[in-house]
Amino acid sequence: MEEYRHRLMDYVREEIMPHRFCTGCGCGTVLNAFVNAVEGVGLSPAKMVCVSGIGCSSWIPSPYFRSDTLHTTHGRPIAFATGVKIMRPDLTVIVIAGDGDVAGIGGNHLIHAARRNIDLSVFMVNNMIYGMTGGQVAPTTPYGVKTSTTPHNNVEPAFKVAELVMTAGASYVARWTTYHVFPLMESMQNAIRKRGFSFIEIVSQCPDNYGRRIGLRTAVEFLHQFKEKAVRIDKTAGMSEAELADRIIIGKLCDRERPEFTAELHALTRRIVAALKQEQPA
């Protein structure tokens, strides 16, 4: 009998499987959705560069996804990816990293990349906590949650990252959760295809370092909660801010055509070089 081999194994570095995410971690689901999306788009990993930072979800592309990979310093993957994309605009450059990395320490790079509208797809896995370091408060941790560095209470409100990125100028912004796997897959395909800055906030579960602090011990409990709290963006029109406070707004926040940074930059360079050729030799 032939040994069973999953059709998507070609997209992962099989030699280092099984992965090392904790039991019930949402990162496996995101990896699953991502490889399905890459297959769905019909993209060859040979034409991709995956860039990640520091944190659990940065392990989704590095080491697990089989493409050229740049595993960078904490918070900086979007800045590194900017250099790759400018010099190789023909390659598809994907950033996968966590909320602490992308919206915390690296928040400045996020908003400026969105403003430039550079053709990157950024998939931010938001588990609402610093998981890898053991459960410290994140800029995405909800108000009132006790974490290892807010043992008495978190008195800061959480960042609405997707809305921030939309305001900063991105072409495509969506938010989904690890419960909404099929819409997430479709959204990832749209993000990869989109010419411009694409951002998906993926609300995900961390049973070990977040769930145990808020009374959700298993991934199943988390997914039930995501299902209950989720409200599609087209259903939010009549809802008050108070009604939305504890909800997760899911769906596509924006999908629009805006000038893309690397295309603008290279067109400008071509014009300058052509103009110089017209000039008489100095």
Place this chain on the structure above:
Amino acid sequence: MAFDDNRLSYLNRLAGKRYFMLGDEACAYGAIYAGCDFIAGYPITPASEIAELLARELPRAGGICIQMEDELASIAAIIGASWTGARTMTATSGPGFSLMQENLGYAVMTETPCVVVDVQRSGPSTGQATKPAQGDMMQARWGTHGDHNIIALSPNSGQECLDLMLECFNLADEYRTPVILLMDGEIGHIRESVLMPDPEQITHKTRKAARPGEDVFGGDDLVPGMVHYGAGRNIHVTGSTHKANGMRDVTTPEVHDALIRRIYAKIDQNREKIVRVEADTDPRGPARIGVISYGASSRPARGAVLAARSEGIAVDFLRLITIWPFARTQVAEFAKDLDIILVPEMNLGQMSREIERFVDCRVQPVSKIGGIPHTIGQIHRAIREAV
């Protein structure tokens, strides 16, 4: 590496001409001659003129200049771009150089060629923002955390800003390492006549390419071959400790030991090939007094040496062009018959201490801080006092 058509036709317009320009601008032209494809920077005095000139001129030569949101992003972008095969650089001053230290270590660890220009200004912190200093000599050596080696060069004229940029890019590619051009605000803002070379006379070292199937982060040579993104090799680049194939292994002591010792050794064992100094021993015979200097300080230092010699005081002079790796052999040889070495520098003795480690004679810093360079008279007095 040969120039592409755009670059060659751009440089042919400059060849043989002489321009009066800032050291910063000469540095920028050096980058264009070096085949720099991409610069990402962030404004800072006294380095801004480098990015300003490249923003104007580099696109005319087919390259790209962008301004990033900060220095962290600037060095990150040039490291990322370097993995596409591009020659890349950034330029900054002390505060920005401080911000770049973490990613400078990333470039060391991932063996990514790139050039970082630090036009030193008076610090710490904001210090005297517009005044020159040489206070980052040790930061260039040890600024990023962990054991590592680095290459840093220091020009002392406008012309040398251009010439050393060529060398920086070549060294970066040859040794697969970040290379620092340690300018100082005085040299960055000096205005001098600079000769634009003939592009046909420029030699570019090419990065060694990894053979098919060959590991990109180890192997038999101290400097492994490189594979660029988009080649279908699924290259895994990480700042974590990694095996020769690039895959992370942060638990095996032997893996870390072998990686870090090799990265250290590739510069250490090639020190004699890398190091450049300029020696000027007193033609009239054995001197007991020596002067060692570099960068802006080396100019009044040389003036003081000549003034002392005209009074009949025998003085030897050595200028460090390569700062790191340290010219220990050349300095030890220079010091052999000396009683005292004076070290004029615009800091409180950073290189003096390094010189002290490799010589038997007395080493005395001639420090100048406060934002105004040494005068010839100050150093001349120090020489007289040493007699």
